[in-house]
Amino acid sequence: MVKVYIPRDTTALAMGAERLAAEMAVEAKNRGADIEIVRNSSRGMFWLEPLVEVETANGRVAYGPVEAKDIDSLFDADFVNGGLSHPLCQGLTEEIPYLKKQQRLTFARAGITDPVSLEDYQAHDGFKGLKKHWKCPVRPSLMKLKTPACVAVVVLPSLPASSGRLYTMRLHRVMLRRNTSFVTPTKVTPVPSLTVWSWKLTHSC
Amino acid sequence: MTAFNEQSRQQVCDIVEEMKDLPGAMLPILHAIQDAQGYIHADAVSIIADGLAQSRAEVHGVITFYHHFRTTPPGKHTIQVCRAEACQSMGSRQLEAHVKEKLGIGFHQTSADQQVSLEPVYCLGNCACAPSIQVNDDVVGRVTPSKFDQLVDQLSTQALEVK
Ligand code: FES
Numbered sequence: 092m093v094k095v096y097i098p099r100d101t102t103a104l105a106m107g108a109e110r111l112a113a114e115m116a117v118e119a120k121n122r123g124a125d126i127e128i129v130r131n132s133s134r135g136m137f138w139l140e141p142l143v144e145v146e147t148a149n150g151r152v153a154y155g156p157v158e159a160k161d162i163d164s165l166f167d168a169d170f171v172n173g174g175l176s177h178p179l180c181q182g183l184t185e186e187i188p189y190l191k192k193q194q195r196l197t198f199a200r201a202g203i204t205d206p207v208s209l210e211d212y213q214a215h216d217g218f219k220g221l222k223k224h225w226k227c228p229v230r231p232s233l234m235k236l237k238t239p240a241c242v243a244v245v246v247l248p249s250l251p252a253s254s255g256r257l258y259t260m261r262l263h264r265v266m267l268r269r270n271t272s273f274v275t276p277t278k279v280t281p282v283p284s285l286t287v288w289s290w291k292l293t294h295s296c
Numbered sequence: 297m298t299a300f301n302e303q304s305r306q307q308v309c310d311i312v313e314e315m316k317d318l319p320g321a322m323l324p325i326l327h328a329i330q331d332a333q334g335y336i337h338a339d340a341v342s343i344i345a346d347g348l349a350q351s352r353a354e355v356h357g358v359i360t361f362y363h364h365f366r367t368t369p370p371g372k373h374t375i376q377v378c379r380a381e382a383c384q385s386m387g388s389r390q391l392e393a394h395v396k397e398k399l400g401i402g403f404h405q406t407s408a409d410q411q412v413s414l415e416p417v418y419c420l421g422n423c424a425c426a427p428s429i430q431v432n433d434d435v436v437g438r439v440t441p442s443k444f445d446q447l448v449d450q451l452s453t454q455a456l457e458v459k
């Protein structure tokens with residue numbers, strides 16, 4: 092199964108990513124191509140949106156800006172295997188000069204992870220800070236965490252460390268559609284109580 | 297104007313009851329009502345004011361301060377045209393003129409067949425692919441007059457299919 096990335100952030104959607112993803116899935120089926128479409132966030136190269144990326148052994152190969160009318164020719168050019176001959180092919184994503192010369196910190200994983208996959212999040216160092224925090228003997232009473240848009244981690248600090256429990260919840264689908272960028276700061280404010288689990292989630296931008 | 301019947305009144309009461317204890321409850325309540333009913337009817341104002349223990353003038357002030365809130369029913373579709381800086385630099389003024397001519401209405405107006413309401417908006421967060429418009433819930437980037445015409449034609453085709 093080949094992973095094909097089609098962003099779902101505002102700009103990609105505004106440039107037709109939704110229709111593109113739907114039609115690509117249909118065409119893949121028609122051609123018997125075994126692909127998994129991942130809706131990531133944008134890499135930030137908006138002039139190339141929708142930027143379609145295909146996972147290959149050498150890294151991700153980028154095509155953009157792709158419109159629904161390009162789907163046929165992409166399959167013909169073997170984009171599923173990272174074919175380089177298509178006119179929209181931008182080569183390896185990481186080698187695109189705009190991206191290559193940047194040092195990304197807070198945006199380091201933007202567009203790379205699958206925002207709705209907890210496994211993928213963990214594979215990219217997700218929860219590391221949380222784990223570290225959990226071992227720390229003195230915990231702050233209020234936590235503000237940066238988490239992927241779909242998963243909020245709620246720590247109830249009023250509980251003794253021995254009960255060591257993490258509560259995760261899936262946010263509403265509407266939020267998912269609206270913002271799939273994992274860098275969206277999500278402020279999680281737990282309301283400490285031993286009987287009721289309540290919390291407040293606010294997207295702070 | 298469509299009637300503010302018993303059912304809509306009840307819906308407003310339910311929304312107010314459910315949300316009035318949120319911190320800063322006014323905006324979430326107004327959003328919820330507009331999302332459910334399409335606009336905020338004049339009769340909803342006193343219900344909101346009572347629920348929040350504020351004056352009707354205060355509620356009215358908030359509703360009229362934010363352009364997002366409307367006090368008349370919208371058309372079947374709402375089209376928002378971005379008028380902020382990035383879009384202006386990419387030709388949104390010409391686009392705006394085209395839009396008004398194509399639809400035959402100005403901003404804050406609804407077409408006679410109740411199909412389309414036209415609203416201005418100030419940045420849709422899509423500056424990189426300006427000029428932008430929003431058609432119902434979808435932002436559309438790099439809009440040209442011909443792309444706009446296509447979008448509107450699609451809207452009316454869909455409307456016909458529904459019947
Ligand atoms: S100025 Fe129009 S989208 Fe930002």
Ligand code: FES
Pocket residue numbers: 382419420421422423424
């Ligand atoms: S200022 Fe318009 S998208 Fe950022």
